Amino acid sequence: MSDKDRLGKPNHVPYLDGFGDYPSGYDEWDYLNYGAANKGLSMQQFAADMWDVVDHCGNVLLSKQEDYGPLNIARAPGGPLNGLRVRIFDKISRINNLIDENQDPKHESLRDSFLDLANYGIIALMVLDGTWPKLED
Numbered sequence: 001m002s003d004k005d006r007l008g009k010p011n012h013v014p015y016l017d018g019f020g021d022y023p024s025g026y027d028e029w030d031y032l033n034y035g036a037a038n039k040g041l042s043m044q045q046f047a048a049d050m051w052d053v054v055d056h057c058g059n060v061l062l063s064k065q066e067d068y069g070p071l072n073i074a075r076a077p078g079g080p081l082n083g084l085r086v087r088i089f090d091k092i093s094r095i096n097n098l099i100d101e102n103q104d105p106k107h108e109s110l111r112d113s114f115l116d117l118a119n120y121g122i123i124a125l126m127v128l129d130g131t132w133p134k135l136e137d
Contacts (some may be wrong), residue, residue: 056115080127
């Protein structure tokens, strides 16, 4: 098993992670000069920051999965995608209200709401890919 596979980062996702991988059509020069157009942020730093956020989202999803289990999605009325659509709509409505009304949340932060939204997207991708646990027939 390669180091990339062991780390769980798909080979087809463009990133620069210390293995020296660049997206198709790009090379080291593109990555080193990325910062010139982005206020000095290097693509390496962007990739590191992005993986920190993605790793945090994944850890939260794993933790919540221990609490909820897969059936809250699998048994959703109208099917898993419909259940996710309802959850995503509710989360976006909450985000819109907090931003539009310039409110300080009383419970979960705006960041937490976006984190949940990202994780609903991950779950939806797993449902579409057929990797989310299904109900037994």
